[in-house]
Amino acid sequence: MIPLSVPNLDGNEWKYIKDCLDTNWVSSVGSYVNRFEEMIAEYSGAKYAIAISNGTSALHISLMLAGVVRNDLVIVPNITFIASVNAITYCGADPVLMDVKGDTWQMDLDLLEEFLSEQTAVVDGQCIHKASGRTIRTIMPVHVLGNMCDMDRLTELASEYGLNIVEDSTEALGSFYKGKSAGTFGLLGTFSFNGNKIISTGGGGMVVTNDDVLGKKAKHLTTQAKADPLEYYHDEIGYNYRLVNILAAMGVAQMEQLPGFVNRKHEISKLYNDQLSGLEGVAAQKMGEHVEANHWLYTATFPQQRDLLNYLIAAGVQARPFWVPMNQLPMFRDQLYFTKENVSDKVYGSCISLPCSTSITDDEIMTVTNLIKDFYHKKG
Ligand SMILES: Cc1ncc(COP(=O)(O)O)c(C=O)c1O
Numbered sequence: 001m002i003p004l005s006v007p008n009l010d011g012n013e014w015k016y017i018k019d020c021l022d023t024n025w026v027s028s029v030g031s032y033v034n035r036f037e038e039m040i041a042e043y044s045g046a047k048y049a050i051a052i053s054n055g056t057s058a059l060h061i062s063l064m065l066a067g068v069v070r071n072d073l074v075i076v077p078n079i080t081f082i083a084s085v086n087a088i089t090y091c092g093a094d095p096v097l098m099d100v101k102g103d104t105w106q107m108d109l110d111l112l113e114e115f116l117s118e119q120t121a122v123v124d125g126q127c128i129h130k131a132s133g134r135t136i137r138t139i140m141p142v143h144v145l146g147n148m149c150d151m152d153r154l155t156e157l158a159s160e161y162g163l164n165i166v167e168d169s170t171e172a173l174g175s176f177y178k179g180k181s182a183g184t185f186g187l188l189g190t191f192s193f194n195g196n197k198i199i200s201t202g203g204g205g206m207v208v209t210n211d212d213v214l215g216k217k218a219k220h221l222t223t224q225a226k227a228d229p230l231e232y233y234h235d236e237i238g239y240n241y242r243l244v245n246i247l248a249a250m251g252v253a254q255m256e257q258l259p260g261f262v263n264r265k266h267e268i269s270k271l272y273n274d275q276l277s278g279l280e281g282v283a284a285q286k287m288g289e290h291v292e293a294n295h296w297l298y299t300a301t302f303p304q305q306r307d308l309l310n311y312l313i314a315a316g317v318q319a320r321p322f323w324v325p326m327n328q329l330p331m332f333r334d335q336l337y338f339t340k341e342n343v344s345d346k347v348y349g350s351c352i353s354l355p356c357s358t359s360i361t362d363d364e365i366m367t368v369t370n371l372i373k374d375f376y377h378k379k380g
Pocket residue numbers: 054055056057080081083084142168170171192193194203204205
């Protein structure tokens with residue numbers, strides 16, 4: 001079996017985790033937590049990085065810190081992993097689902113602008129959805145597969161309409177737009193380190209921000225909001241969202257290897273592109289202008305997608321379909337979905353993600369691409 005995207009643990013993971021066990025620093029405080037946070041802050045250029053239990057909790061906390069409250073609306077792309085939209089609902093808010101572009105698979109900013117200008121009004125600096133009277137507090141771009149939309153334009157639109165930005169940059173550690181790291185364009189950004197991400201701590205996440213107040217508050221809220229070093233005095237409802245030292249130790253070891261991982265992801269993407277280039281109707285994700293992407297998960301659109309997917313799986317290749325668009329899920333079917341041509345559905349119906357672990361060999365990639373060529377050859 002050629003796996004989709006598995007962790008690459010060839011660095012100091014054992015050594016650092018053993019250090020935690022040897023020294024008994026296994027829980028939610030410890031030097032590796034601090035080091036991991038410093039490394040992410042330095043790499044991303046964010047002033048604050050707050051280690052957290054996973055990407056979903058990072059999104060939840062970030063939306064709360066951005067001021068999202070019950071009955072608010074948050075704009076989010078219709079093609080994303082469920083966690084982005086779930087996090088919105090954890091705050092008691094609802095999503096406004098925005099259709100995506102057919103080539104980059106990021107939120108369609110033309111549609112966004114149309115929606116904002118036609119359906120919202122800025123009242124006392126706050127964006128109000130005219131039909132429902134509800135406040136649209138936040139826009140959450142999702143840097144799908146490590147790609148990004150036109151972040152200059154998104155930032156301008158957000159400020160014109162009184163919206164703050166919380167980035168679901170969980171897939172985009174190692175991606176840059178005009179040299180600036182994913183996660184650092186908005187009020188807050190988020191990273192995930194689950195098993196399939198470019199670096200993994202098994203499960204883990206990070207909130208990043210340049211805001212002094214929010215940076216401190218993120219740490220406070222994720223550690224049960226304990227306000228006194230001795231007394232169990234908690235000054236608000238907090239969360240036990242802290243990343244433990246053992247997992248942060250793994251994160252430190254992974255961060256040491258991140259530049260190499262990004263390089264390898266670039267090579268993998270290039271090799272797939274070269275090998276698949278002659279096939280009619282096959283198109284890799286188009287990277288946005290000015291985006292230096294991390295190429296986290298190699299994905300392309302394929303004719304006869306379902307048949308090909310089944311063919312690859314039967315041959316031992318762990319290929320995967322794209323996410324079912326949010327507007328097709330029972331929980332979000334009745335939410336506002338802004339679209340002209342339902343591009344999300346076309347993207348969903350044609351994309352396949354292919355194995356691209358940083359440890360994959362070039363021969364394994366050729367095995368996958370030869371299988372794909374065979375499939376189309378047999379189909380005539
Ligand atoms: C786009 C997106 N958002 C959010 C998440 C949630 O991250 P986690 O699995 O660490 O909770 C993920 C990853 O799984 C993701 O891909």
